[in-house]
Amino acid sequence: MDFHTARALLEWQMELGADEAIGERPVNRYEVPAAVAKPMVAALETARPIPAEVDPVRAAETAATAADSLEALAGAQRAFDLCELKKGARNFVFADGNPQARVMIIGEAPGRDEDIEGLPFVGRAGQLLDRMFAAIGLARSAAHAKEALYITNVLPWRPPSNRDPEPAEIAMMLPFLQRHVELAGPDLIVLMGNTPCAAALGRKGILRLRGHWAEAFGKPAMPMTHPAYLLRNPVAKREAWADLLAVKARLKEAQ
Numbered sequence: 001m002d003f004h005t006a007r008a009l010l011e012w013q014m015e016l017g018a019d020e021a022i023g024e025r026p027v028n029r030y031e032v033p034a035a036v037a038k039p040m041v042a043a044l045e046t047a048r049p050i051p052a053e054v055d056p057v058r059a060a061e062t063a064a065t066a067a068d069s070l071e072a073l074a075g076a077q078r079a080f081d082l083c084e085l086k087k088g089a090r091n092f093v094f095a096d097g098n099p100q101a102r103v104m105i106i107g108e109a110p111g112r113d114e115d116i117e118g119l120p121f122v123g124r125a126g127q128l129l130d131r132m133f134a135a136i137g138l139a140r141s142a143a144h145a146k147e148a149l150y151i152t153n154v155l156p157w158r159p160p161s162n163r164d165p166e167p168a169e170i171a172m173m174l175p176f177l178q179r180h181v182e183l184a185g186p187d188l189i190v191l192m193g194n195t196p197c198a199a200a201l202g203r204k205g206i207l208r209l210r211g212h213w214a215e216a217f218g219k220p221a222m223p224m225t226h227p228a229y230l231l232r233n234p235v236a237k238r239e240a241w242a243d244l245l246a247v248k249a250r251l252k253e254a255q
Contacts, residue, residue, distance in 0.1 A: 089157035091118035097140035098148035104186035109155035125227035193226035
C-alpha cells in the first residue's frame, strides 16, 4: 500500500469517528518485566521512605490542644488539611457572636448561605434562630455577655449538597469543638439538632433528647430541635419555646 492510499484510508476512518488505533492483542502499558521490577522497587524504597498513614483525629487533637486562644484555634482549624470537606467548600465558617456570651449554640454544619458568607446560621434557619433567642432577651449582636450569644458548628466546612456529616468527619472535628468550648467558657450550651448531640453526647434522636438537660464538655447542655426542622414542622415551635424558657430559667438560677 503506497503512502497516498494509506493516508486516504486513515482519513476515511477518522471521518467515520475512529480516534485511536487498536492492535489485535491487548497491551498492558503498566506491566514491568520481572527482571526489571525488583531493582526498580528496591531503588524507589531506598530513594524515599514510605510515609506512615496519618491519623486525622490524633492530628486534630495535637493542633487543637496547642491553641491557646480562639484566634489561634481558628487558625489551626482553618489550616487543617485532612478533612475532605475543605476541598469543596467556599469558606471556612468558625463562629459568630460574642465569645464572652453565657450561652454557646452549637449547630451542625454550614449550609449554602453560610458557605457563601462565612458565618454560621445566616440563612432562613438562622433568621428563625435569631428571633427565637431574641424572645428570651439574647442576641448574637449584643455587646454585653449576659445578653449575648456565641454560635458555632460541629463542622466548619459545608458538606456537599448539605448532606448529613459522616461519623469520621465528626470525629476529626471533635477535638477542635471541645477546645472551642474550653476557650469560650460559656455557662451553658445549646445543641441544635442531631449532629451536635452525636458529637457532644454520643447519642442521636433529637425528638427524644430535646427538653432534657444533659452535660457536654463539662457544661450543662440543652438539646433543641434545629430551626430548619421548625420551618418544616411549625407545630414543633411550641416545644422549642418550652426549651427556650428552660434555658432562660437556668441562666437566671446561675446568676
